[in-house]
Amino acid sequence: MLMILAGHIREGLSENSYAARIYGDEFAIFCRAGAYEEKNLKKLLKDISLAVEKDIYHI
Numbered sequence: 001m002l003m004i005l006a007g008h009i010r011e012g013l014s015e016n017s018y019a020a021r022i023y024g025d026e027f028a029i030f031c032r033a034g035a036y037e038e039k040n041l042k043k044l045l046k047d048i049s050l051a052v053e054k055d056i057y058h059i
Contacts, residue, residue, distance in 0.1 A: 001052075008051050012044040 002025065009019045009027055017031035029041070 005048065005052060008048040009044075012047065 002021065005025070006019065006021065006027070009029065013019060013029065014031065014036070017029065017036070019027055019029050021027050029036075
């Protein structure tokens with residue numbers, strides 16, 4: 001499950017942005033200031049949630 005989630009996060013990142021698993025099921029996304037708008041990050045989260053829920057899991 002965590003590998004699927006990490007893959008979806010990685011796919012949604014722009015160039016020069018990074019994601020890391022902090023621990024458990026918590027991830028962090030690192031990007032330059034101004035590289036992402038909040039609405040884009042919310043869309044990424046929504047897209048990831050839909051993709052994962054489609055594969056049985058609920059976030």
